[in-house]
Amino acid sequence: MLGRCRRRVLVCDRGEPRNRRSGALHGFLTRDGIAPAALNDLGRAELATYGVGFRCVGVTGAQREGDFFRVSLAGGGVERTRYLLLATGVVDDVPAISGFDECYGRSIFHCPYCDGWEWRDRRLAAFGRGKDVTGLALGLKTWSADVVVYTHGSPLERRLRDRLARNGVAVCTDPIATLDHDGGRLEMVTLASGASQPRDALFFSTGQHPQSPLAISLGCTLTRRGVVKTGMLCDTNVERVFVAGDASRDAQFAVVAAAEGVKAAVAINRALQAEELHR
Numbered sequence: 001m002l003g004r005c006r007r008r009v010l011v012c013d014r015g016e017p018r019n020r021r022s023g024a025l026h027g028f029l030t031r032d033g034i035a036p037a038a039l040n041d042l043g044r045a046e047l048a049t050y051g052v053g054f055r056c057v058g059v060t061g062a063q064r065e066g067d068f069f070r071v072s073l074a075g076g077g078v079e080r081t082r083y084l085l086l087a088t089g090v091v092d093d094v095p096a097i098s099g100f101d102e103c104y105g106r107s108i109f110h111c112p113y114c115d116g117w118e119w120r121d122r123r124l125a126a127f128g129r130g131k132d133v134t135g136l137a138l139g140l141k142t143w144s145a146d147v148v149v150y151t152h153g154s155p156l157e158r159r160l161r162d163r164l165a166r167n168g169v170a171v172c173t174d175p176i177a178t179l180d181h182d183g184g185r186l187e188m189v190t191l192a193s194g195a196s197q198p199r200d201a202l203f204f205s206t207g208q209h210p211q212s213p214l215a216i217s218l219g220c221t222l223t224r225r226g227v228v229k230t231g232m233l234c235d236t237n238v239e240r241v242f243v244a245g246d247a248s249r250d251a252q253f254a255v256v257a258a259a260e261g262v263k264a265a266v267a268i269n270r271a272l273q274a275e276e277l278h279r
Helices: 036-050 130-140 158-166 254-278
Strands: 010-012 053-055 059-065 068-073 078-081 084-086 090-092 124-128 147-150 170-172 176-182 185-191 196-198 201-205 208-210 241-243
Touching (some): 084 254, 124 130, 130 147, 130 158, 158 170, 185 201, 241 254
Parallel strands (some): 010 053, 124 147, 124 201, 147 170
Antiparallel strands (some): 090 208, 176 185
16 A cells, blocks of 8 residues: 555565464455465465565664664664554464464364354364363364363363353363374364363463564554554654554454555555655
């Protein structure tokens, strides 16, 4: 959008999105089922039409210098810009359980809205602690009647256990030894006690953290959930800094990130127009 506004734009992307382990992206109208990498490739190919620059490089730092930001790139490069749009996303906190990493993105997921349909009416597991895993498990009942909660050794309050029981969700608080799988396809949850329980897919709620420290280093205010607090136009408390995508809001979907990027781009262009008309 900024390219269509004839703005000079540089996109820096080191190519490590949160969904890179997923086989398909869902909930994006006209692109349902596309591989995340393929969607990125389509987007990058369209940039050239509007003269938008692209570099496969990370940004290591940004400091304000008057009305500009001095942006440091990995490898030693430096750029100066009047506005920053951060779309750096988050990283999921993945537990160190044998088999978890191998299944991640294949039969282990963080978002039921993104992958629940593909595992409807199957044997599902909800992994996490306290209220978070309780909410996740109850939400999974939309897609399957067979849901089991695994807290990996963490206790669960009686009131939460009672609510889960009333909704037909079993609870297992024993530590997990391994997640047995066949090429990333989950087959069995094996507990430290030696008991095994068959499961087809696992959804987890173990927290997340920003993929990049840029917003924090620039002084952006965070919410209680640890993401950047933004306004209706994806603006932050730091002048000329905007944030779009998973790094800013709770609705963490690719289609939402795209929409927020457009909103931020329009806001940036209007700000530039105001500066130009003022002069």
